Amino acid sequence: MSELPILSFDEPSRLGKVVSVDTSRVLIAVENAVLLPRAAVGSLVAIQGITAQEFLIGMTERVTRQLREQIAQPDPMAPTTLAMEVVPDDALRAVLLGTYRTIEGTVPNRFKRGADSFPQIDRDCFLIEGGNLQRFMGLLGKDLDEKQRLELGHFVIDGSAAAVANGDRFFQRHAAILGSTGSGKSCAVSLILERAHAREHANIVVFDMHGEYASLANPPARKGKPAPPPIASGFKIAGPGDLDAPPGNALFLPYWLLNREEMLSMILDRSDQNAPNQASRFTLHVRELKESTLNAEKKTDVKATFTVDSPIPYKLTDLLAKLKHDDTAKGIGAKGGEVKGEWEGRLTRFISRLEAKAEDRRYGFMFKPPEVALQYTWLAKQIVKLLAPSDEKRGIKVVDFSEVPSDVLPVVTGVFARLLYDVQFWMQPEKRTPFVFVCDEAHLYLPVREDADAVEKQALYSFERIAKEGRKYGVSLLVVTQRPSDVSRTILSQCNNFLILRLTNDQDQNVVHRLMPDSLAGVLDGLPLLDTGEALLLGDAILLPARIKLKFPAIEPLSQTRNFWQEWGEKAPDAASVVAAVETLRRQSRASGKIA
Numbered sequence: 001m002s003e004l005p006i007l008s009f010d011e012p013s014r015l016g017k018v019v020s021v022d023t024s025r026v027l028i029a030v031e032n033a034v035l036l037p038r039a040a041v042g043s044l045v046a047i048q049g050i051t052a053q054e055f056l057i058g059m060t061e062r063v064t065r066q067l068r069e070q071i072a073q074p075d076p077m078a079p080t081t082l083a084m085e086v087v088p089d090d091a092l093r094a095v096l097l098g099t100y101r102t103i104e105g106t107v108p109n110r111f112k113r114g115a116d117s118f119p120q121i122d123r124d125c126f127l128i129e130g131g132n133l134q135r136f137m138g139l140l141g142k143d144l145d146e147k148q149r150l151e152l153g154h155f156v157i158d159g160s161a162a163a164v165a166n167g168d169r170f171f172q173r174h175a176a177i178l179g180s181t182g183s184g185k186s187c188a189v190s191l192i193l194e195r196a197h198a199r200e201h202a203n204i205v206v207f208d209m210h211g212e213y214a215s216l217a218n219p220p221a222r223k224g225k226p227a228p229p230p231i232a233s234g235f236k237i238a239g240p241g242d243l244d245a246p247p248g249n250a251l252f253l254p255y256w257l258l259n260r261e262e263m264l265s266m267i268l269d270r271s272d273q274n275a276p277n278q279a280s281r282f283t284l285h286v287r288e289l290k291e292s293t294l295n296a297e298k299k300t301d302v303k304a305t306f307t308v309d310s311p312i313p314y315k316l317t318d319l320l321a322k323l324k325h326d327d328t329a330k331g332i333g334a335k336g337g338e339v340k341g342e343w344e345g346r347l348t349r350f351i352s353r354l355e356a357k358a359e360d361r362r363y364g365f366m367f368k369p370p371e372v373a374l375q376y377t378w379l380a381k382q383i384v385k386l387l388a389p390s391d392e393k394r395g396i397k398v399v400d401f402s403e404v405p406s407d408v409l410p411v412v413t414g415v416f417a418r419l420l421y422d423v424q425f426w427m428q429p430e431k432r433t434p435f436v437f438v439c440d441e442a443h444l445y446l447p448v449r450e451d452a453d454a455v456e457k458q459a460l461y462s463f464e465r466i467a468k469e470g471r472k473y474g475v476s477l478l479v480v481t482q483r484p485s486d487v488s489r490t491i492l493s494q495c496n497n498f499l500i501l502r503l504t505n506d507q508d509q510n511v512v513h514r515l516m517p518d519s520l521a522g523v524l525d526g527l528p529l530l531d532t533g534e535a536l537l538l539g540d541a542i543l544l545p546a547r548i549k550l551k552f553p554a555i556e557p558l559s560q561t562r563n564f565w566q567e568w569g570e571k572a573p574d575a576a577s578v579v580a581a582v583e584t585l586r587r588q589s590r591a592s593g594k595i596a
């Protein structure tokens, strides 16, 4: 064995001794006063373990110096006078995070999470700094082979060591990126996508709420430099301006893809006394219409087992005709005369709500899909575009939801995720390839369950199911939000990795505290103080919770923080653009019309 231990301590790096231990924390009486100022919160300490080869590694949570009065050594010149002197009591509290062994079996330099033993009173403690720190941080990503490395930036406590997460673990059991507005979440997402793009067959669908990631599909040229190559393909949920001649990248989610509950959550008014009748007639007719499509397509095998929720096309006009027939048809009385029909007048409000939605161009992506979207084979083609595109280098798909009306946004994201998930669910297990949904601005469509309305509950149902079961089918979520306190706890608590950027709001910090083990409370206290682009990386993708500085992505999302003060000195507002914007607002579409 030629490899030397990476941690070796001498007397000057000895901090002091263990004086108190509880399950995960140790109190160290610092005897070496010179080291105390160098031991900041977040710095690492090593505590001699049971054997000479073992050190427990802890992270400093608190550093204190208390002054105490004591009787001074008697002065030989005046031995009878008792003098008092002030002496410092230096202490450091650390939380135990892992165990390092200089050699384990025959393997040198092993570090694992978790303390293998409890530290013993009076054991020596050392501060890990300088060469020790560099070598130790280098050790953290060392065991990862090339295929697993997800390099995110560098450690704040040692700028020379790359912060590398285990890419498999990061995605395996869902991850979350949390941080106040402008803390650098979208840039972190871009960086992760950039890293994923380097994998041959990355498969990621990004829910882009503000069109910020369009730059990844069409990178702009930067000052003096040519545009970098794209790393994603861009799609958009068709907006009002895309309906007449839909561009190739416009996505439609026709009404017939929605299951019964999703459709009813949008159309049915549950407070209406006729709501149960309306729901039951709707269900009956949709089922019949789907059945007649299957008949026409000669899909006898599907017909044997399909349900009202199966995504099978039917014409909305046919559904409306059937509902209107119910709503107007007269009944025949016992004596053969005409009486009030069983459903007569009971469906009027339901029909008008459905028609209002169907007429509104903002909902066109759902109710005014192009002719082809009524073909039986259309759905499979769409899903192939998203899950198995022919252009291998475009495995990352950015879907722009910015023109989707906010009242149906949860249903739309929910249907979208559910469909892809269901396809993966029903695929032969050995043919599945894993994919990730990046849910940016998750607070907009994954709210806390108690606050959710009928529409939002549908999205929650789809996403919570993925959060709970997705791991088994190779589907993972990367939840990104500035308001963790407004996001479903079920989803957040299923996340195993967290990249937490600056977080200033109390409520949000409390949520994060509750999601983490108690032992990390001290580490999390620093969240409001993080710089832009700085984050705590916690979870099983990294051996130690660490503060890292994220690398800036090669392609910046379109979300730059504006320099108000500078721009006010440089650029006058443009009246013509304001006029054009008013027209765009009326048109509800940026796509068509010329911009003045």
Ligand SMILES: Nc1ncnc2c1ncn2[C@@H]1O[C@H](COP(=O)(O)OP(=O)(O)OP(=O)(O)O)[C@@H](O)[C@H]1O
Pocket: 179, 180, 181, 182, 183, 184, 185, 186, 187, 188, 481, 482, 532, 533, 534, 549, 550, 551, 552, 557, 559, 560, 561
């Ligand atoms: N790693 C980084 N290093 C330096 N600057 C960064 C870094 N990441 C982000 N920034 C800067 O911070 C600003 C905001 O970043 P970003 O758009 O990623 O924030 P955000 O957290 O997504 O905000 P919001 O919640 O409002 O979407 C940008 O102007 C960007 O230039």
Ligand SMILES: [Mg+2]
Pocket: 185, 186, 187, 559
């Ligand atoms: Mg953002």
